[in-house]
Amino acid sequence: KAGVTQTPRYLIKTRGQQVTLSCSPISGHRSVSWYQQTPGQGLQFLFEYFSETQRNKGNFPGRFSGRQFSNSRSEMNVSTLELGDSALYLCASSLGSGSGMETQYFGPGTRLLVL
Amino acid sequence: EDKVVQSPLSLVVHEGDTVTLNCSYEVTNFRSLLWYKQEKKAPTFLFMLTSSGIEKKSGRLSSILDKKELFSILNITATQTGDSAVYLCAVEGGSNAGNNRKLIWGLGTSLAVNP
Numbered sequence: 020k021a022g023v024t025q026t027p028r029y030l031i032k033t034r035g036q037q038v039t040l041s042c043s044p045i046s047g048h049r050s051v052s053w054y055q056q057t058p059g060q061g062l063q064f065l066f067e068y069f070s071e072t073q074r075n076k077g078n079f080p081g082r083f084s085g086r087q088f089s090n091s092r093s094e095m096n097v098s099t100l101e102l103g104d105s106a107l108y109l110c111a112s113s114l115g116s117g118s119g120m121e122t123q124y125f126g127p128g129t130r131l132l133v134l
Numbered sequence: 135e136d137k138v139v140q141s142p143l144s145l146v147v148h149e150g151d152t153v154t155l156n157c158s159y160e161v162t163n164f165r166s167l168l169w170y171k172q173e174k175k176a177p178t179f180l181f182m183l184t185s186s187g188i189e190k191k192s193g194r195l196s197s198i199l200d201k202k203e204l205f206s207i208l209n210i211t212a213t214q215t216g217d218s219a220v221y222l223c224a225v226e227g228g229s230n231a232g233n234n235r236k237l238i239w240g241l242g243t244s245l246a247v248n249p
Contacts, residue, residue: 064239075236109177123179124179125170125177127176
């Protein structure tokens with residue numbers, strides 16, 4: 020099975036711009052979670068989508084949003100970029116059955132640099 | 135407030151040494167604890183622990199959970215330079231209903247294995 024894929028891998032933007040990141044989960048996985056990773060903060064949970072609905076949300080401002088499509092692919096959008104948004108954005112997929120913890124499998128990440 | 139604390143934050147050892155990494159947690163409605171290894175990019179799954187006292191083993195790596203004392207350890211024996219990475223611990227908690235399910239991450243332990 021192909022793993023989780025994320026595009027683009029690297030991105031450079033300037034303050035005030037917006038960005039859209041894409042994640043394709045492992046085939047058959049219906050849950051997609053997004054994380055932000057910075058050196059000082061570790062992995063911070065952004066949100067989780069399951070069956071095109073946001074199921075969980077972390078403590079990030081409204082500039083961070085996401086959606087999931089019927090094929091389980093997910094996009095994350097950040098509007099009005101700030102310098103502090105520079106980070107590695109990781110997407111993780113899991114089966115999403117909700118019956119207990121499933122292992123999350125991570126994509127390679129998108130490294131975003133905001134200048 | 136839910137939290138996951140890993141120690142030490144960083145560690146430098148020589149090849150052949152044995153290391154023990156710690157993860158303690160305070161998470162409402164504990165469901166499972168996971169260990170990940172992160173090298174340059176995305177974390178890769180190591181272990182999932184749900185029951186106390188049952189050791190999970192994979193080659194030179196092993197892990198065990200103590201749900202009474204709320205901690206887990208990750209052991210690496212006969213370390214090699216390829217073990218150099220950040221080791222992340224995450225705990226799933228919250229109820230399965232609604233938007234209460236969550237995965238809380240520690241900041242990680244950075245391990246450097248010198249030849």
